[in-house]
Amino acid sequence: MTVNKYKLSVQGMTCMDCEEHVTKALKQAGAKNVSADFRGDEAVFELSEDRIDEAKQNIVQTGYYPGEEEIQTAEDCVAFNRVDDYDLLIIGSGGAAFSAAITASENGAKVAMVERRTVGGTCVNIGCVPSKTMLRAGKINGLAKSNPFTGLQTSTGDADLAELTAQKDKLISQMRQEKYIDLIDEYGFDLIRGEASFIDEKTVQVNGEHITAKSFLIATGANPAVPDIPGLKDIDYLTSTTALELKGVPKRLAVIGSGYIAAELGQMFHNLGTEVTLMQRSERLFKTYDPEVSDAIDEALTEQGLNLITGVTYQKVEQNGDTKSVTIEVNGEQQVIEADQVLVATGRKPNTEGLKLEAASVKTGKKGEVLTNEFLQTTNDRIYAAGDVTLGPQFVYVAAYEGGMAAGNALGVATRKIDLRFVPGVTFTNPSIATVGLTEQQAKEKGYNVKTSALPLDAVPRALVNHETTGLYKLVVDAGTRKLIGAHIVSENAEDVIFAATLAVQFGLTIDDLTNSFAPYLTMAEGLKLAALTIDKDVSKLSCCAG
Structure with missing residues:
Protein backbone atom coordinates (compact mmCIF):
# COMPACT_ATOMS: atom_id res chain seq x y z
CA MET A 1 0.00 0.00 0.00
CA GLN A 72 1.95 16.57 0.02
CA THR A 73 3.60 16.55 -3.38
CA ALA A 74 7.30 15.96 -3.86
CA GLU A 75 7.64 19.73 -4.10
CA ASP A 76 6.02 20.15 -0.69
CA CYS A 77 7.77 17.25 1.05
CA VAL A 78 11.16 17.03 2.65
CA ALA A 79 13.70 15.74 0.16
CA PHE A 80 16.93 15.57 2.11
CA ASN A 81 19.81 16.48 -0.16
CA ARG A 82 22.49 13.90 0.46
CA VAL A 83 24.71 15.66 -2.10
CA ASP A 84 25.58 18.00 0.76
CA ASP A 85 27.46 16.84 3.84
CA TYR A 86 24.45 17.58 6.09
CA ASP A 87 20.77 18.40 5.89
CA LEU A 88 21.13 20.86 8.78
CA LEU A 89 24.32 22.32 10.20
CA ILE A 90 23.94 24.17 13.51
CA ILE A 91 26.49 26.71 14.71
CA GLY A 92 26.37 26.82 18.52
CA SER A 93 25.45 24.31 21.21
CA GLY A 94 23.06 26.03 23.61
CA GLY A 95 19.31 25.76 24.16
CA ALA A 96 18.32 26.78 20.63
CA ALA A 97 20.96 24.53 19.07
CA PHE A 98 20.02 21.39 20.98
CA SER A 99 16.30 21.92 20.44
CA ALA A 100 16.96 22.24 16.71
CA ALA A 101 19.25 19.20 16.62
CA ILE A 102 16.72 17.02 18.43
CA THR A 103 13.84 18.17 16.20
CA ALA A 104 15.85 17.60 13.02
CA SER A 105 17.20 14.21 14.16
CA GLU A 106 13.72 13.00 15.06
CA ASN A 107 12.65 13.83 11.50
CA GLY A 108 15.41 11.74 9.96
CA ALA A 109 17.75 14.54 8.99
CA LYS A 110 21.53 14.27 8.97
CA VAL A 111 22.62 16.88 11.51
CA ALA A 112 25.88 18.40 12.70
CA MET A 113 26.54 20.88 15.48
CA VAL A 114 29.66 23.07 15.53
CA GLU A 115 30.95 24.36 18.87
CA ARG A 116 34.18 26.30 19.41
CA ARG A 117 34.14 26.26 23.21
CA THR A 118 32.09 24.53 25.91
CA VAL A 119 29.03 22.49 24.96
CA GLY A 120 25.78 23.74 26.48
CA GLY A 121 25.80 27.45 25.72
CA THR A 122 25.03 30.28 28.13
CA CYS A 123 22.25 28.92 30.33
CA VAL A 124 23.86 25.86 31.84
CA ASN A 125 27.45 27.13 31.83
CA ILE A 126 27.46 30.83 32.70
CA GLY A 127 23.84 31.97 32.88
CA CYS A 128 20.64 30.58 34.39
CA VAL A 129 21.99 27.57 36.27
CA PRO A 130 25.04 29.11 37.97
CA SER A 131 23.35 32.42 38.74
CA LYS A 132 20.19 30.93 40.20
CA THR A 133 21.99 28.47 42.47
CA MET A 134 24.21 31.31 43.76
CA LEU A 135 21.17 33.55 44.19
CA ARG A 136 19.60 30.85 46.33
CA ALA A 137 22.73 30.67 48.45
CA GLY A 138 22.71 34.43 48.85
CA LYS A 139 19.04 34.47 49.84
CA ILE A 140 19.56 31.85 52.54
CA ASN A 141 22.55 33.75 53.90
CA GLY A 142 20.61 37.00 53.85
CA LEU A 143 17.69 35.50 55.78
CA ALA A 144 20.08 34.03 58.33
CA LYS A 145 21.57 37.48 58.92
CA SER A 146 18.22 39.25 59.10
CA ASN A 147 14.75 37.74 59.21
CA PRO A 148 11.38 39.44 59.77
CA PHE A 149 10.30 37.37 62.81
CA THR A 150 10.87 39.06 66.18
CA GLY A 151 11.14 35.80 68.13
CA LEU A 152 13.97 34.33 66.07
CA GLN A 153 17.63 34.99 66.75
CA THR A 154 19.53 33.91 63.66
CA SER A 155 23.03 34.80 62.55
CA THR A 156 25.70 33.75 60.10
CA GLY A 157 29.45 33.90 59.73
CA ASP A 158 31.46 34.95 56.70
CA ALA A 159 30.41 33.26 53.48
CA ASP A 160 32.96 30.89 51.96
CA LEU A 161 32.56 31.97 48.34
CA ALA A 162 35.23 29.55 47.12
CA GLU A 163 33.27 26.60 48.53
CA LEU A 164 29.98 27.92 47.11
CA THR A 165 31.61 28.38 43.70
CA ALA A 166 33.00 24.85 43.78
CA GLN A 167 29.54 23.43 44.56
CA LYS A 168 28.08 25.53 41.76
CA ASP A 169 30.69 24.26 39.30
CA LYS A 170 29.94 20.65 40.24
CA LEU A 171 26.23 21.22 39.53
CA ILE A 172 27.04 22.82 36.16
CA SER A 173 29.24 19.89 35.18
CA GLN A 174 26.52 17.38 36.08
CA MET A 175 23.76 19.22 34.21
CA ARG A 176 25.95 19.88 31.17
CA GLN A 177 26.69 16.17 30.91
CA GLU A 178 23.14 14.93 31.49
CA LYS A 179 21.16 17.58 29.62
CA TYR A 180 23.49 18.25 26.72
CA ILE A 181 26.52 16.01 26.08
CA ASP A 182 24.73 12.70 26.72
CA LEU A 183 22.01 13.68 24.24
CA ILE A 184 24.44 13.84 21.31
CA ASP A 185 24.78 10.05 21.16
CA GLU A 186 21.14 9.58 22.14
CA TYR A 187 19.93 11.41 19.01
CA GLY A 188 22.85 10.51 16.78
CA PHE A 189 23.99 13.86 15.45
CA ASP A 190 27.60 14.90 14.91
CA LEU A 191 29.49 17.31 17.16
CA ILE A 192 32.29 19.17 15.38
CA ARG A 193 34.75 21.00 17.62
CA GLY A 194 36.05 24.24 16.17
CA GLU A 195 35.12 27.72 14.96
CA ALA A 196 32.79 28.02 11.98
CA SER A 197 32.89 30.78 9.40
CA PHE A 198 30.98 31.02 6.14
CA ILE A 199 32.82 30.60 2.84
CA ASP A 200 29.73 31.10 0.71
CA GLU A 201 25.95 30.72 0.94
CA LYS A 202 26.07 26.93 1.42
CA THR A 203 29.52 26.28 2.90
CA VAL A 204 31.28 26.84 6.22
CA GLN A 205 34.87 26.30 7.14
CA VAL A 206 35.80 24.56 10.39
CA ASN A 207 39.40 23.73 11.28
CA GLY A 208 40.38 24.32 7.67
CA GLU A 209 37.78 21.86 6.35
CA HIS A 210 34.88 22.91 4.11
CA ILE A 211 31.44 21.59 5.12
CA THR A 212 28.29 21.97 3.05
CA ALA A 213 24.68 21.73 4.17
CA LYS A 214 21.22 22.09 2.72
CA SER A 215 20.28 24.44 5.57
CA PHE A 216 22.05 26.19 8.43
CA LEU A 217 21.03 27.47 11.87
CA ILE A 218 22.96 30.26 13.57
CA ALA A 219 22.53 29.76 17.32
CA THR A 220 25.68 31.32 18.72
CA GLY A 221 24.05 33.25 21.57
CA ALA A 222 25.29 36.49 23.10
CA ASN A 223 27.86 37.73 25.59
CA PRO A 224 28.12 40.68 28.01
CA ALA A 225 28.25 44.08 26.33
CA VAL A 226 30.78 46.61 27.63
CA PRO A 227 29.83 50.31 27.41
CA ASP A 228 32.21 52.96 26.13
CA ILE A 229 33.14 54.68 29.41
CA PRO A 230 36.57 56.33 29.60
CA GLY A 231 39.01 54.15 31.54
CA LEU A 232 36.72 51.14 31.87
CA LYS A 233 38.69 48.89 29.56
CA ASP A 234 41.87 49.75 31.44
CA ILE A 235 40.70 48.21 34.74
CA ASP A 236 40.03 44.63 35.80
CA TYR A 237 36.22 44.75 35.76
CA LEU A 238 33.69 41.94 36.28
CA THR A 239 30.96 40.72 33.96
CA SER A 240 28.06 38.40 34.74
CA THR A 241 30.38 35.53 33.79
CA THR A 242 33.46 36.40 35.84
CA ALA A 243 31.43 37.62 38.84
CA LEU A 244 30.24 34.04 39.34
CA GLU A 245 33.83 32.79 39.37
CA LEU A 246 35.04 34.91 42.31
CA LYS A 247 36.56 32.99 45.21
CA GLY A 248 36.17 35.77 47.77
CA VAL A 249 33.33 38.14 48.73
CA PRO A 250 34.26 41.74 47.86
CA LYS A 251 33.73 44.35 50.57
CA ARG A 252 32.37 46.93 48.11
CA LEU A 253 30.82 46.39 44.69
CA ALA A 254 29.93 49.10 42.19
CA VAL A 255 27.48 47.94 39.51
CA ILE A 256 27.26 49.78 36.19
CA GLY A 257 23.69 49.14 35.02
CA SER A 258 20.63 48.02 36.93
CA GLY A 259 18.66 45.69 34.68
CA TYR A 260 17.85 42.12 35.62
CA ILE A 261 21.48 40.91 35.69
CA ALA A 262 22.61 43.89 37.75
CA ALA A 263 19.72 43.58 40.21
CA GLU A 264 20.09 39.82 40.65
CA LEU A 265 23.86 39.75 41.11
CA GLY A 266 23.87 42.98 43.11
CA GLN A 267 21.38 41.53 45.58
CA MET A 268 23.27 38.22 45.70
CA PHE A 269 26.52 39.93 46.72
CA HIS A 270 24.65 42.14 49.17
CA ASN A 271 23.21 39.03 50.83
CA LEU A 272 26.70 37.54 51.04
CA GLY A 273 27.94 40.63 52.90
CA THR A 274 29.02 43.11 50.22
CA GLU A 275 28.22 46.82 50.26
CA VAL A 276 26.54 47.27 46.85
CA THR A 277 25.87 50.38 44.77
CA LEU A 278 23.72 50.06 41.64
CA MET A 279 24.05 52.87 39.08
CA GLN A 280 22.05 53.43 35.90
CA ARG A 281 21.45 56.07 33.26
CA SER A 282 17.63 56.04 33.32
CA GLU A 283 15.56 57.72 35.99
CA ARG A 284 13.99 54.50 37.26
CA LEU A 285 14.75 50.81 37.55
CA PHE A 286 13.31 48.48 34.88
CA LYS A 287 12.17 51.44 32.81
CA THR A 288 10.26 49.30 30.27
CA TYR A 289 8.01 47.89 33.01
CA ASP A 290 4.98 49.55 34.55
CA PRO A 291 5.98 52.39 36.92
CA GLU A 292 4.36 50.56 39.86
CA VAL A 293 6.66 47.59 39.25
CA SER A 294 9.72 49.83 39.10
CA ASP A 295 8.69 51.60 42.31
CA ALA A 296 8.06 48.33 44.13
CA ILE A 297 11.44 46.76 43.35
CA ASP A 298 13.19 50.08 44.06
CA GLU A 299 11.53 50.15 47.47
CA ALA A 300 12.41 46.51 48.18
CA LEU A 301 16.09 46.84 47.28
CA THR A 302 16.43 50.10 49.17
CA GLU A 303 14.80 48.59 52.29
CA GLN A 304 17.30 45.74 52.11
CA GLY A 305 20.22 48.16 52.12
CA LEU A 306 21.38 48.39 48.51
CA ASN A 307 22.38 51.85 47.34
CA LEU A 308 20.53 52.81 44.14
CA ILE A 309 21.58 55.78 42.01
CA THR A 310 19.52 56.68 38.93
CA GLY A 311 19.83 59.39 36.30
CA VAL A 312 23.58 58.78 36.09
CA THR A 313 26.03 60.11 33.52
CA TYR A 314 29.25 58.07 33.59
CA GLN A 315 32.36 60.21 33.33
CA LYS A 316 35.29 57.85 33.92
CA VAL A 317 36.52 54.72 35.68
CA GLU A 318 39.92 54.52 37.37
CA GLN A 319 41.97 52.08 39.43
CA ASN A 320 44.50 52.95 42.12
CA GLY A 321 46.04 49.83 43.60
CA ASP A 322 43.22 47.53 44.67
CA THR A 323 40.65 50.33 44.76
CA LYS A 324 38.52 51.11 41.74
CA SER A 325 36.49 54.28 41.38
CA VAL A 326 33.59 55.26 39.13
CA THR A 327 33.10 58.99 38.62
CA ILE A 328 29.51 59.89 37.81
CA GLU A 329 27.36 62.98 37.46
CA VAL A 330 23.86 63.12 38.94
CA ASN A 331 21.68 66.23 38.69
CA GLY A 332 24.71 68.28 37.71
CA GLU A 333 26.78 67.17 40.68
CA GLN A 334 29.83 64.92 40.51
CA GLN A 335 30.13 61.84 42.72
CA VAL A 336 32.88 59.25 43.07
CA ILE A 337 31.89 55.67 43.93
CA GLU A 338 34.79 53.64 45.28
CA ALA A 339 34.77 49.85 45.30
CA ASP A 340 36.89 46.73 45.40
CA GLN A 341 35.15 45.38 42.31
CA VAL A 342 33.22 46.93 39.42
CA LEU A 343 30.54 44.82 37.76
CA VAL A 344 29.48 45.76 34.22
CA ALA A 345 25.88 44.69 33.61
CA THR A 346 24.62 46.82 30.73
CA GLY A 347 23.10 44.23 28.46
CA ARG A 348 24.40 41.66 26.00
CA LYS A 349 25.70 41.67 22.43
CA PRO A 350 25.24 38.87 19.88
CA ASN A 351 28.08 36.48 19.07
CA THR A 352 28.40 37.11 15.33
CA GLU A 353 32.03 38.19 15.07
CA GLY A 354 34.09 35.68 13.12
CA LEU A 355 31.13 34.04 11.37
CA LYS A 356 31.80 36.05 8.17
CA LEU A 357 28.08 36.39 7.59
CA GLU A 358 28.58 38.73 4.68
CA ALA A 359 30.00 35.81 2.67
CA ALA A 360 26.63 34.08 3.07
CA SER A 361 24.56 37.23 2.34
CA VAL A 362 23.23 37.28 5.92
CA LYS A 363 22.43 40.77 7.18
CA THR A 364 22.79 41.98 10.75
CA GLY A 365 21.28 44.87 12.70
CA LYS A 366 22.84 47.87 14.44
CA LYS A 367 23.99 45.79 17.42
CA GLY A 368 25.27 42.92 15.31
CA GLU A 369 22.12 40.83 15.78
CA VAL A 370 21.13 38.45 13.01
CA LEU A 371 18.00 39.76 11.28
CA THR A 372 15.21 37.23 10.74
CA ASN A 373 11.67 37.14 9.40
CA GLU A 374 8.61 35.60 11.06
CA PHE A 375 9.80 32.12 10.04
CA LEU A 376 13.26 32.77 11.58
CA GLN A 377 14.86 32.90 8.13
CA THR A 378 17.72 35.31 7.61
CA THR A 379 18.24 37.32 4.44
CA ASN A 380 19.63 34.07 3.00
CA ASP A 381 16.60 31.77 2.81
CA ARG A 382 18.64 28.62 3.48
CA ILE A 383 20.09 30.07 6.72
CA TYR A 384 18.04 30.49 9.91
CA ALA A 385 18.83 32.04 13.29
CA ALA A 386 17.40 31.45 16.76
CA GLY A 387 17.97 32.44 20.37
CA ASP A 388 19.97 35.28 21.84
CA VAL A 389 21.94 35.93 18.64
CA THR A 390 18.77 37.61 17.29
CA LEU A 391 18.47 39.81 20.43
CA GLY A 392 14.91 38.66 21.04
CA PRO A 393 13.70 37.89 24.58
CA GLN A 394 16.79 36.61 26.41
CA PHE A 395 15.30 33.43 27.90
CA VAL A 396 16.47 29.88 27.33
CA TYR A 397 12.88 28.68 26.91
CA VAL A 398 12.42 31.16 24.07
CA ALA A 399 15.68 29.98 22.51
CA ALA A 400 14.56 26.35 22.67
CA TYR A 401 11.16 27.20 21.18
CA GLU A 402 12.80 29.10 18.35
CA GLY A 403 15.41 26.40 17.72
CA GLY A 404 12.83 23.66 17.28
CA MET A 405 10.69 25.87 15.06
CA ALA A 406 13.64 26.93 12.91
CA ALA A 407 14.70 23.32 12.38
CA GLY A 408 11.21 22.29 11.30
CA ASN A 409 10.95 25.22 8.92
CA ALA A 410 14.44 24.72 7.52
CA LEU A 411 13.81 21.05 6.77
CA GLY A 412 10.32 21.57 5.40
CA VAL A 413 8.56 19.39 7.96
CA ALA A 414 6.50 22.43 9.05
CA THR A 415 5.88 26.06 8.20
CA ARG A 416 5.47 27.91 11.47
CA LYS A 417 5.56 31.58 12.32
CA ILE A 418 7.18 32.76 15.52
CA ASP A 419 4.72 33.98 18.17
CA LEU A 420 6.22 35.70 21.23
CA ARG A 421 3.12 37.52 22.43
CA PHE A 422 2.76 35.44 25.57
CA VAL A 423 6.34 35.00 26.79
CA PRO A 424 6.60 35.42 30.59
CA GLY A 425 9.67 37.19 31.91
CA VAL A 426 11.19 36.71 35.35
CA THR A 427 13.86 38.54 37.35
CA PHE A 428 14.99 36.38 40.26
CA THR A 429 15.49 39.06 42.87
CA ASN A 430 13.83 38.83 46.28
CA PRO A 431 11.02 39.74 45.90
CA SER A 432 11.06 38.43 42.36
CA ILE A 433 9.59 40.25 39.37
CA ALA A 434 7.42 38.43 36.84
CA THR A 435 5.48 39.81 33.90
CA VAL A 436 3.46 38.61 30.92
CA GLY A 437 1.47 40.37 28.23
CA LEU A 438 1.05 44.11 27.83
CA THR A 439 1.92 46.89 30.22
CA GLU A 440 -0.72 49.57 30.76
CA GLN A 441 1.12 51.95 28.43
CA GLN A 442 1.55 49.31 25.72
CA ALA A 443 -2.14 48.43 25.89
CA LYS A 444 -3.17 52.07 25.49
CA GLU A 445 -0.79 52.49 22.55
CA LYS A 446 -2.46 49.51 20.88
CA GLY A 447 -5.85 51.17 21.23
CA TYR A 448 -7.32 49.20 24.14
CA ASN A 449 -9.79 50.82 26.52
CA VAL A 450 -7.91 49.79 29.63
CA LYS A 451 -8.93 49.00 33.18
CA THR A 452 -6.23 48.17 35.72
CA SER A 453 -5.89 47.00 39.29
CA ALA A 454 -2.82 47.47 41.43
CA LEU A 455 -3.05 45.33 44.56
CA PRO A 456 -0.39 46.08 47.20
CA LEU A 457 1.23 43.02 48.70
CA ASP A 458 -0.05 43.87 52.18
CA ALA A 459 -3.52 42.91 50.86
CA VAL A 460 -2.35 39.35 50.17
CA PRO A 461 -2.74 37.10 53.25
CA ARG A 462 0.31 34.97 52.42
CA ALA A 463 2.52 38.06 52.31
CA LEU A 464 1.14 39.15 55.68
CA VAL A 465 1.93 35.86 57.40
CA ASN A 466 5.40 35.90 55.81
CA HIS A 467 5.99 39.46 57.08
CA GLU A 468 7.14 40.33 53.53
CA THR A 469 4.72 42.96 52.22
CA THR A 470 6.78 45.08 49.83
CA GLY A 471 5.48 44.44 46.32
CA LEU A 472 2.28 44.34 44.30
CA TYR A 473 0.12 42.58 41.70
CA LYS A 474 -0.93 44.69 38.74
CA LEU A 475 -3.43 43.46 36.15
CA VAL A 476 -4.16 45.11 32.80
CA VAL A 477 -7.64 44.38 31.44
CA ASP A 478 -9.47 45.10 28.19
CA ALA A 479 -12.46 47.04 29.53
CA GLY A 480 -14.67 45.98 26.62
CA THR A 481 -14.19 42.21 26.83
CA ARG A 482 -12.90 42.07 30.43
CA LYS A 483 -10.12 39.80 29.18
CA LEU A 484 -6.81 39.84 30.99
CA ILE A 485 -4.14 41.21 28.62
CA GLY A 486 -1.27 41.80 31.05
CA ALA A 487 -0.09 40.74 34.51
CA HIS A 488 2.85 42.17 36.44
CA ILE A 489 3.91 40.87 39.84
CA VAL A 490 6.53 41.82 42.43
CA SER A 491 6.41 39.26 45.23
CA GLU A 492 7.95 36.15 46.67
CA ASN A 493 7.36 33.24 44.26
CA ALA A 494 6.24 35.57 41.47
CA GLU A 495 8.21 33.32 39.11
CA ASP A 496 5.79 30.47 39.88
CA VAL A 497 2.60 32.53 40.00
CA ILE A 498 3.23 34.02 36.56
CA PHE A 499 2.54 30.69 34.82
CA ALA A 500 -1.12 30.86 35.84
CA ALA A 501 -1.27 34.44 34.60
CA THR A 502 0.38 33.39 31.34
CA LEU A 503 -2.32 30.80 30.70
CA ALA A 504 -5.01 33.38 31.48
CA VAL A 505 -3.54 35.94 29.06
CA GLN A 506 -2.73 33.44 26.30
CA PHE A 507 -6.10 31.75 26.27
CA GLY A 508 -8.26 34.84 26.73
CA LEU A 509 -9.59 34.33 30.26
CA THR A 510 -11.60 37.17 31.70
CA ILE A 511 -11.44 38.80 35.09
CA ASP A 512 -14.69 36.99 35.88
CA ASP A 513 -13.05 33.65 35.04
CA LEU A 514 -10.36 34.44 37.59
CA THR A 515 -12.71 35.64 40.31
CA ASN A 516 -14.99 32.62 39.83
CA SER A 517 -12.11 30.16 40.22
CA PHE A 518 -10.86 28.62 43.47
CA ALA A 519 -7.53 29.98 44.67
CA PRO A 520 -5.81 28.16 47.56
CA TYR A 521 -5.77 30.31 50.67
CA LEU A 522 -2.41 31.45 51.98
CA THR A 523 -0.60 31.11 48.67
CA MET A 524 0.96 33.84 46.61
CA ALA A 525 -1.18 32.61 43.70
CA GLU A 526 -4.23 33.87 45.61
CA GLY A 527 -2.95 37.35 44.85
CA LEU A 528 -4.03 36.91 41.23
CA LYS A 529 -7.63 36.34 42.26
CA LEU A 530 -7.54 39.20 44.75
CA ALA A 531 -6.10 41.52 42.10
CA ALA A 532 -8.90 40.44 39.75
CA LEU A 533 -11.50 41.17 42.46
CA THR A 534 -9.94 44.62 42.87
CA ILE A 535 -11.18 45.56 39.39
CA ASP A 536 -14.74 45.81 40.79
CA LYS A 537 -14.39 45.68 44.59
CA ASP A 538 -12.39 47.01 47.50
CA VAL A 539 -10.73 43.83 48.77
CA SER A 540 -9.86 45.52 52.06
CA LYS A 541 -13.57 45.28 52.86
CA LEU A 542 -13.64 41.48 52.39
CA SER A 543 -12.98 38.88 55.03
CA CYS A 544 -10.41 36.14 54.43
CA CYS A 545 -11.48 33.89 51.52
CA ALA A 546 -14.63 35.97 50.97
CA GLY A 547 -13.80 36.32 47.30
Missing part, protein backbone atom coordinates in the same frame (compact mmCIF):
# COMPACT_ATOMS: atom_id res chain seq x y z
CA THR A 2 1.27 3.51 -0.86
CA VAL A 3 2.69 5.63 1.94
CA ASN A 4 1.87 9.30 1.52
CA LYS A 5 2.90 12.43 3.34
CA TYR A 6 -0.25 14.17 4.58
CA LYS A 7 -1.10 17.62 5.86
CA LEU A 8 -4.28 17.42 7.93
CA SER A 9 -6.16 20.36 9.41
CA VAL A 10 -6.98 19.74 13.09
CA GLN A 11 -9.28 22.09 15.00
CA GLY A 12 -9.41 22.34 18.79
CA MET A 13 -5.69 22.35 19.61
CA THR A 14 -4.77 25.21 21.95
CA CYS A 15 -1.35 24.34 23.37
CA MET A 16 1.69 22.09 23.13
CA ASP A 17 -0.03 19.40 25.22
CA CYS A 18 -2.70 19.28 22.54
CA GLU A 19 0.03 18.76 19.96
CA GLU A 20 1.28 15.78 21.95
CA HIS A 21 -2.23 14.27 22.16
CA VAL A 22 -2.75 14.58 18.42
CA THR A 23 0.73 13.19 17.74
CA LYS A 24 0.03 10.17 19.95
CA ALA A 25 -3.31 9.55 18.21
CA LEU A 26 -1.66 9.59 14.80
CA LYS A 27 1.18 7.33 15.86
CA GLN A 28 -1.35 4.80 17.16
CA ALA A 29 -2.58 4.53 13.57
CA GLY A 30 0.96 3.92 12.37
CA ALA A 31 1.93 7.44 11.33
CA LYS A 32 5.62 8.33 11.14
CA ASN A 33 7.51 11.64 11.31
CA VAL A 34 4.52 13.38 12.94
CA SER A 35 4.62 17.15 13.46
CA ALA A 36 1.52 18.76 15.02
CA ASP A 37 1.21 22.55 15.21
CA PHE A 38 -1.51 24.04 17.43
CA ARG A 39 -0.86 27.57 16.11
CA GLY A 40 -1.30 26.44 12.51
CA ASP A 41 -4.21 24.09 13.33
CA GLU A 42 -2.56 21.27 11.40
CA ALA A 43 -0.56 18.06 11.57
CA VAL A 44 1.95 16.75 9.02
CA PHE A 45 2.81 13.04 8.94
CA GLU A 46 3.59 10.01 6.79
CA LEU A 47 1.02 7.18 6.69
CA SER A 48 -0.20 4.34 4.54
CA GLU A 49 -3.20 5.59 2.52
CA ASP A 50 -5.43 2.76 3.78
CA ARG A 51 -5.11 4.00 7.40
CA ILE A 52 -5.94 7.70 7.01
CA ASP A 53 -9.55 7.18 8.17
CA GLU A 54 -8.31 5.30 11.24
CA ALA A 55 -5.93 8.16 12.01
CA LYS A 56 -8.72 10.72 11.78
CA GLN A 57 -10.97 8.61 13.98
CA ASN A 58 -8.21 8.40 16.61
CA ILE A 59 -8.01 12.19 16.61
CA VAL A 60 -11.78 12.46 17.10
CA GLN A 61 -11.61 10.06 20.04
CA THR A 62 -8.89 12.24 21.57
CA GLY A 63 -11.25 15.23 21.50
CA TYR A 64 -10.09 17.16 18.44
CA TYR A 65 -11.65 17.76 15.03
CA PRO A 66 -9.82 16.65 11.88
CA GLY A 67 -10.66 18.22 8.54
CA GLU A 68 -9.75 17.22 5.02
CA GLU A 69 -6.32 15.77 4.43
CA GLU A 70 -3.98 16.95 1.69
CA ILE A 71 -1.36 14.71 0.13
